[in-house]
Amino acid sequence: MSTSNLNQQFLIEAKAFLLDMDGTFFLGDILLPGALELVKLFNQRGLPFSFLSNNTSRSKLDYIQKLKDLGVKEEDARVYTAGDATIAYLKKHHSGSKVFLLGTPSLAESFRAAGISLSDNHPDLVVIGYDTSLTYARLSVFCSFVRQGLPYIATHPDVNCPMPGGPVPDIGAIMSLVEASTGRKADVVIGKPNPGIVYALAEEWGLEPKEMVMVGDRLYTDIALGETSGVRTVLVLSGETRREDLANAKNQPDLVCENLTDLTWDIIN
Numbered sequence: 080m081s082t083s084n085l086n087q088q089f090l091i092e093a094k095a096f097l098l099d100m101d102g103t104f105f106l107g108d109i110l111l112p113g114a115l116e117l118v119k120l121f122n123q124r125g126l127p128f129s130f131l132s133n134n135t136s137r138s139k140l141d142y143i144q145k146l147k148d149l150g151v152k153e154e155d156a157r158v159y160t161a162g163d164a165t166i167a168y169l170k171k172h173h174s175g176s177k178v179f180l181l182g183t184p185s186l187a188e189s190f191r192a193a194g195i196s197l198s199d200n201h202p203d204l205v206v207i208g209y210d211t212s213l214t215y216a217r218l219s220v221f222c223s224f225v226r227q228g229l230p231y232i233a234t235h236p237d238v239n240c241p242m243p244g245g246p247v248p249d250i251g252a253i254m255s256l257v258e259a260s261t262g263r264k265a266d267v268v269i270g271k272p273n274p275g276i277v278y279a280l281a282e283e284w285g286l287e288p289k290e291m292v293m294v295g296d297r298l299y300t301d302i303a304l305g306e307t308s309g310v311r312t313v314l315v316l317s318g319e320t321r322r323e324d325l326a327n328a329k330n331q332p333d334l335v336c337e338n339l340t341d342l343t344w345d346i347i348n
């Protein structure tokens with residue numbers, strides 16, 4: 080049973096769902112309870128849905144393969160990353176601009192495939208992603224362009240990336256280094272909890288954010304999207320957040336569920 084002091088009518092009226100992956104749909108290599116049943120329900124009701132990830136170091140194809148390995152059908156393994164949202168943002172707001180990209184080869188490939196010109200020498204703006212191939216030389220060039228005042232865009236804000244052996248520095252930690260060197264923070268940050276990733280999908284589906292529901296396990300990224308973008312939010316307790324964390328949390332979900340089995344039950348009933 081879920082617990083909420085708010086009206087759950089929004090679940091019945093929802094026109095699309097956004098699903099976090101790690102801690103919500105799977106944990107490590109294990110599918111979480113109710114995951115496949117929820118996807119089946121979305122399909123039965125003709126509800127569009129997408130998996131969301133802030134991680135821009137892995138390619139979308141890696142996530143799609145992982146979902147397929149866990150039993151999700153290919154046509155259901157729709158993954159939208161902060162990299163995809165950044166591409167949509169660039170095409171809308173900086174069409175034709177040349178980009179200096181601090182990112183992995185797979186992120187660079189997705190930019191090129193989308194028709195975005197990359198330039199190491201004469202860029203119009205700079206973009207930073209989670210770059211596990213980062214070198215000091217490339218970081219120095221990036222800082223020099225930031226110091227020159229070029230528009231500075233980040234794919235997402237995460238400070239650390241969770242790994243089996245403990246957290247490793249993610250993009251946010253590198254952005255702190257860039258700020259210490261140049262005195263500038265990114266002008267725009269796209270991924271969760273910033274609304275860009277929601278706006279990009281809302282536009283693709285022709286919906287308003289308030290007609291969409293975000294399901295996730297993290298208060299400060301997934302659930303914070305409610306406040307920043309206007310989506311309704313469901314917190315699942317299958318990942319990072321414990322029920323006791325909610326008492327003093329700044330970002331409160333519209334509904335709390337133990338897991339996706341609980342959520343599926345709430346949508347049906």
Ligand SMILES: [Mg+2]
Binds near residue numbers: 099100101102296297
């Ligand atoms: Mg998560």
